[in-house]
Amino acid sequence: MGSTCVRIAIDAMGGDRAPGEIVTGALRAREELGVEVLLVGDPQQIEAVLPPKTNTAQIEIVPSEGAIEMEEEPLSAIRRKPKSSINVAMDLVKQKRADAVISAGHSGAAMASALLRLGRLKGIDRPAIGAVFPTMVASKQVLILDVGANVDCRPKFLEQFAIMGSVYSQYVLGINEPKVGLLNIGEEDCKGNDAAVRANQMLRENPNIDFIGNAEGRDVLSGDFDVIVCDGFVGNVLLKFAEAVGEVMLQIIREELPQGIRGQIGTAILKPNLRRIKQRMDHAEHGGALLLGVDGICIISHGSSQAPSIFNAVRMAKEAVDNQVLDRIQSQYQSLQRESS
Amino acid sequence: MGSTCVRIAIDAMGGDRAPGEIVTGALRAREELGVEVLLVGDPQQIEAVLPPKTNTAQIEIVPSEGAIEMEEEPLSAIRRKPKSSINVAMDLVKQKRADAVISAGHSGAAMASALLRLGRLKGIDRPAIGAVFPTMVASKQVLILDVGANVDCRPKFLEQFAIMGSVYSQYVLGINEPKVGLLNIGEEDCKGNDAAVRANQMLRENPNIDFIGNAEGRDVLSGDFDVIVCDGFVGNVLLKFAEAVGEVMLQIIREELPQGIRGQIGTAILKPNLRRIKQRMDHAEHGGALLLGVDGICIISHGSSQAPSIFNAVRMAKEAVDNQVLDRIQSQYQSLQRESS
Incomplete structure (x- = not known):
């Protein structure tokens, strides 16, 4: 170059x-x-x-x-x-x-x-948009893809997302052997619609993906997964919901902090902490999504x-x-x- | 009886x-x-x-x-x-x-x-599981259905969910003319996969549903919608994510509250407020989901x-x-x- x-x-x-x-x-x-x-x-x-x-x-x-x-x-x-x-x-x-x-x-x-x-x-076959979410574990992030490029996904697209996501997670986010999950409505391999069951099987059989199983909605932020693949419909809903939910939580905190002297004193003492809470919840820190x-x-x-x-x-x-x-995805x-x- | x-x-x-x-x-x-x-x-x-x-x-x-x-x-x-x-x-x-x-x-x-x-x-044709979510507006809730009974939904099922949800919202949650949305990846009527586009059209044409348009992930908690319909796959992922996210936020708040004397004083002053924050974020307050x-x-x-x-x-x-x-859904x-x- x-x-x-x-x-x-x-x-x-x-x-x-x-x-x-x-x-x-x-x-x-x-x-x-x-x-x-x-x-x-x-x-x-x-x-x-x-x-x-x-x-x-x-x-x-x-x-x-x-x-x-x-x-x-x-x-x-x-x-x-x-x-x-x-x-x-x-x-x-x-x-x-x-x-x-x-x-x-x-x-x-x-x-x-x-x-x-x-x-x-x-x-x-299909590029995917990947977004990085914070997790419960302060130092860990999770890459979710696709968050909006493909509203319907065939199982082999999800397998390709898993490969691309693993490469990004390993070489950019620095995760050794990234753990991959399939977003689904239950932990068991048989759960979900036909596409989810078939995708689960393909991910499990692919030796280049460290597939650890289905991820439910509650697992997204657990820190157990480094990469989670899903179709762009559910991924997009989840991304936009997650972005909004941080806002909502901050608003609840603001509304519930007390008024008057008692509130001013308490809030003043906790000010730096409240600021750090805001930072951890705020999505603007993340820059953008990747088109992989x-x-x-x-x-x-x-x-x-x-x-x-x-x-x-x-x-x-x-x-x-x-x-x-790019070279690494290609050589994979x-x-x-x-x-x- | x-x-x-x-x-x-x-x-x-x-x-x-x-x-x-x-x-x-x-x-x-x-x-x-x-x-x-x-x-x-x-x-x-x-x-x-x-x-x-x-x-x-x-x-x-x-x-x-x-x-x-x-x-x-x-x-x-x-x-x-x-x-x-x-x-x-x-x-x-x-x-x-x-x-x-x-x-x-x-x-x-x-x-x-x-x-x-x-x-x-x-x-x-298909019963749906409905779950009530809190919204940004302190006194408002939103009923989401389906959150898990049907992984794939034909557009007419979504229309039925909208009718059932409207009845529940009106007669149990006390909302006069409940506003209905379709969970989707964009506001415009043409957005989403084929099923979403067709469902949008059916909801818009049904005179018994006050359909106000597509709801994106970010709109779920806005308080603008009283009922949001979706298939049980995306609804289930969203429900479980929302349940977990409340937990995550509370944990972040706990982790970031200061230790030592300064923290103890600040936290003690704000204790009743922190308890109210927990209540508003906590899903256990909601009892359960309805099978409609x-x-x-x-x-x-x-x-x-x-x-x-x-x-x-x-x-x-x-x-x-x-x-x-039940009688009201039936008579509708x-x-x-x-x-x-």
């Missing part, structure tokens, strides 16, 4: 807070993480939000025309607007001018653009992302690049194909 | 804490709610856990033989053990000796027994239920009986059939 510095293409026009918060997060990441950022978007709008004393000669802005609106049908919009910021950002990866892409815009459009511009990795299975590193950030989320997304992207996630597949032939 | 007093059959042998906690909860409900309880189980074991000064002449114990174990396949176990406690309790409802049944035992077995002994309500669509009131309590859960389950059952939920269906003929 010529340069020794990781280069991240950032869709500066995507997201509710674009371009201001996106650019702010990107510049902070450039400063603190030592990455090169390519800001893709309308140059005038981007320059307007750069901090006054920025040395613009050092910031690479890649011009695009237009953006995909939230209400547009992704595939046709991607085709109709070839020069939209998300397409231009993907092209930078395709042309090897960037190592990864980040967008907080229309997630369906980002996925469609990735599929059309980058294509799938060999051996992968396309031929490029793509991070899909939340539409409401502010600068800290974008910063964290850049860190995720850098770690995926540094740890050669090639070795699997050799074994089975 | 002869007696003016509501009579509840309680499976005293079902649940991790049976019969002790089950009997204790049942007796407290009898005392405080003015219901008659029929304790179904092994008389010797039940008598052994009655408080010393109980007037046993006033407590009706209905003998049964054996119980369904957690690892047994429900349908065959129900057939093989006709005199097991859950079957005997269902028979009491069938014979009109009880108005409702409560069990904290094997939930699959309770469902199978209800289907075989009581049968379905006319017009209902069978010809009898059935409450399926959590396997880990202790006396307070059983007490709350009895209260739920009493409210369903007092408000004639009859009026629907007249309209469409």
